Amino acid sequence: MKVKKIGIVSLSSGILGEDFIQHEVRLGKERLEKMGLDLVFLPHALKGMDYLQNHPQARAQDLLEAFQDDSIDMVLCAIGGEDTYRLLPYLFEKNELKEAVQEKIFLGFSDTTINHLMLHKLGLKTFYGQAFLPDVCELAKDMLPYTESYFKELIETGTIKEIRPSKVWYQERQDFSEKSLGQAMESYPDTGFELLKGPGKFRGKILGGCIEAIYTIFDNSRYEDTVDLCEKYQLFPKLEDWKGKILLLETSEEKSQPALYRKMVRALKDYGLFDQVQGVLVGKPQDKVYYEDYKKILLEELQDKDLSLVYNINVGHATPRCIVPFGLEAEVDVKDQVIRFES
Structure with a gap:
């Protein structure tokens, strides 16, 4: 399916x-x-930070409209944030989202992890890893080549066939003003997928996202009602739904301290997630901050789990970004440095 119009x-x-x-x-x-x-901004997409902060129902309305509009082939998220869980009552109280959804491409990352879980709940396959502002609007002369190759593949074919590592990673920008237009980002050699434990070849459907976003489903430290709302609408998949899947985890631009990272990993461990999944794919931390710390924590916390653990995937908050299909059968092959997907 070739994309003609993006909402x-x-x-x-x-x-x-x-x-x-x-x-x-x-x-x-x-x-x-x-x-x-063709490009359309849904009616409230450009209303600004204060308005959308105060009107979660307007954000929900845009998502419903994007799915209801038959002319839109791809729903592309502007950027992440931290409170998209507040859309839950406007999408699930009266089955609003269930009645609106149809199979089309949905792409976003970060806080959009929560929206991916909403759509997974309704049986939709989605795509994780890029967004409009951080990727399409990259200030360099062109989109970053690795990022652009996956974006173009998705719009031209409607899917992603395989993911290979990027040869470089980029230091994140500090200045997003007009002065930076056309300026290249500083790049460094990258080292490919790293097998930390378990078999280097395994299969399953991928699901997951930003660990900070997932953690809010289990913990109220960011907002006092996240746990209650997510439980009320049964947002997080039940343990049996994770059986045989591959868990994707990546970390946000907040660069969580190692102690918090351990706490977040333990929350998923206590839920029983790591007893169900075939393997875990871990995104490169932004700017490689806490790269070794996170690796050590994962190895310590998951040492007794029977799963594969693959580190340094170019997805999520570290640039450049691939696109990971959720809901397609995947084969991870660390020896060949590839993740293949069956359409």
């Missing part, structure tokens, strides 16, 4: 509507149009 939604932060970011929005819009794509 952009702001399901978390409303930053896309702020004046200080319009040079990025224009750049992204031009890039998509050069690819021959």
Whole structure:
């Protein structure tokens, strides 16, 4: 399925509507149009941070409309944030999302992990790993080559056939102003997928996302009602749903301290997740901060679990980013440095 029209939604932060970011929005819009794509911003996507913070129902309405609009082939998230769980009552109280959804491409990462779990609950296959503002609107002369190759594959074929490691990783930008337009990011050699434990070849359907976002389903330290709301609408898959799957975990731009990272891993461990999954794929931490610390924690916490643990995947908050299909049968082959997907 070739994508012809993209609908952009702001399901978390409303930053896309702020004046200080319009040079990025224009750049992204031009890039998509050069690819021959039609582009529509859903009605509330550009309303700004304050409005969308105060109106989660407006964000939910945009998601419903994006799925209901038959002309939209791909729903592309603007960026992440931290409170998309607040959309739950407006999407599930009266089966609103269930009645609206149809099979189309949904792409986003970070806090959008929660939206992926919403759509998984309804049986939809989704795509994790890129978003409009951080990827399509990248300030360099062009989209980052590795990132662009996966984005183009998705819009041209409707799926991703395989993921291989990036040869480089990039230091994140500090300056997103117009002064940075056309400026390249600093890059460093990357080292490929790293097998930390278990067999280097395994299969299963991938599900997961940003560990900080997932942790809010189990812990109220960010907002006092996340656990109750997520339990009420049964957002997180039951243990039996994880049987034989591959868990994807990546870390946010918050660069969580190792003590918090251990706490988050333990929350998933206590839930029993690591007793169900075939393997765990772990994204490269942003700017390689706590790279060795996170690795050590995973090995310590999962040493007695019968699973494969693969580190340093180019997905999520570390640049560049691949795109990971959720819900397709995957074969991970660390020796050949590839993850293949069956369509």
